[in-house]
Amino acid sequence: MFEQLGLIGCGLMGGSFALALKRAGLVKRVVGYSKSPSTTERAYQMGVIDVEAPSALLAVSGADIVLIAVPVAASEATFKSIKHLVTPQMLIMDVGSTKRDVVDAGRRALREQIGSFVPAHPIAGKEVSGVEHADADLYSGRQVILTPIERTLTIQLQKAVDVWSALGCRVVQMSPESHDAAFAAVSHLPHLISFALMNAISGQPQGKDYLSLAGPGFRDFTRIAASDAKVWRDIMISNREELLAQTKIFQRNLQALELMISSGNGEALEGLIEQASLTRAHWRMAQQQK
């Protein structure tokens, strides 16, 4: 399907995409570039990429598909560094967890070539980062959100739908704005909460003793707290308005529960817990039917 993948950012997300594309026989050659030469080198040694490029621009040279898998704050600089080689025949995608800021960066940097860029957010991840954890199955069975704009070329959008579908993903399309509002609620806020919880416990004199007693519920609840700090710094600042709005709504709900606990209102408390429990159970059932 593709001759050459230009991979910019050979970490967990980018490396897994390269491996998946290769395994599916969808690309002949992967040319990779990472900001850190040791990452590029490791990706080459692992067979994730076939050629090490010394710059982002050279990774794009000769590519018919490009994946930008860098922290979202690095998007604009990346677009700028490759813009001279972007053509309407090229499919360019990212994997960022925010979309409005990446689309804005693309408009500013790519200008008339913005049509080649199909903003993408695959809903997949691991609690570890780095190319050494790259996994050809990372995207399999996951949702991928595409957020095309009015200038996105239909042919590139169709290629993007096809390639993710071929990797076993369910492709969903929506506007960058709708994407960012939804993910502030179901992803960015949970991450923020998990960071706050870890810090709240570890900051206490007995925090270490408390942590030694934590069980499997805590393990699952805090899995996302192990996420990469730079990646999540960028996501949270990029999507700050939506995130802070969601944080406010969350705090109001938390305070409502606190009030019932402090006043000993068991009936009302049980009602709110029951509502949360049912919402979670319904969500899980819907997921399993997908």
Add this chain to the structure above:
Amino acid sequence: MFEQLGLIGCGLMGGSFALALKRAGLVKRVVGYSKSPSTTERAYQMGVIDVEAPSALLAVSGADIVLIAVPVAASEATFKSIKHLVTPQMLIMDVGSTKRDVVDAGRRALREQIGSFVPAHPIAGKEVSGVEHADADLYSGRQVILTPIERTLTIQLQKAVDVWSALGCRVVQMSPESHDAAFAAVSHLPHLISFALMNAISGQPQGKDYLSLAGPGFRDFTRIAASDAKVWRDIMISNREELLAQTKIFQRNLQALELMISSGNGEALEGLIEQASLTRAHWRMAQQQK
């Protein structure tokens, strides 16, 4: 090791204990009672219990080991209903997630027989409840916290240590007060947060759409939100002081993160996320070495 287990509350926790004890060959006969006759009936049909008792008192009659596996708020009524048959030769345990209130209920209801009661909290659970999910492996490899008091009989404490160890648990002893402070932080607060988050999202006009986009991070983070409403109502009200103190600390940490996001202070934000991420990674490594 034991002749007869008197099981009061034949749900997930109680049923799993009965199955584990039977499989390990540690008990000859299980006599069970649940408040709901249909639960007792189902436990009998599933082979979790061998005899259905029509009351808690009759479940205790003839038992040399008794497990009380009821919502913590029902502890005192349960102790009262069985106290006439409690002897110093009998080991009585509970599985409650709070310990101070259960110990207080035991002192009030059992009086001079309190020595037979060894308060226990196995750190195990599932996102589903009910005897139909009972599992002989639920406790295997888990921690069990025992919180004896000065009047606890040494012989019964030793039996409690032996039986949980025989089921493959790591037994830890501490005071009821230390237990409740620790679990407010690493269990009760995460549950409260997960309930608040589910309600925060589902209460929004677009909540359903948002939820349909949620991925594996959200799945793990909200697993505990599916917990039983009555059980958690009781835990939160029982341990309200410690829980509300932890909630305050959490909110201060959340607000510190919010401030960095709203002011765009990426460096400070990255530092706090890094701290959370490292705490989680260290915790996970320590867990895996256990």
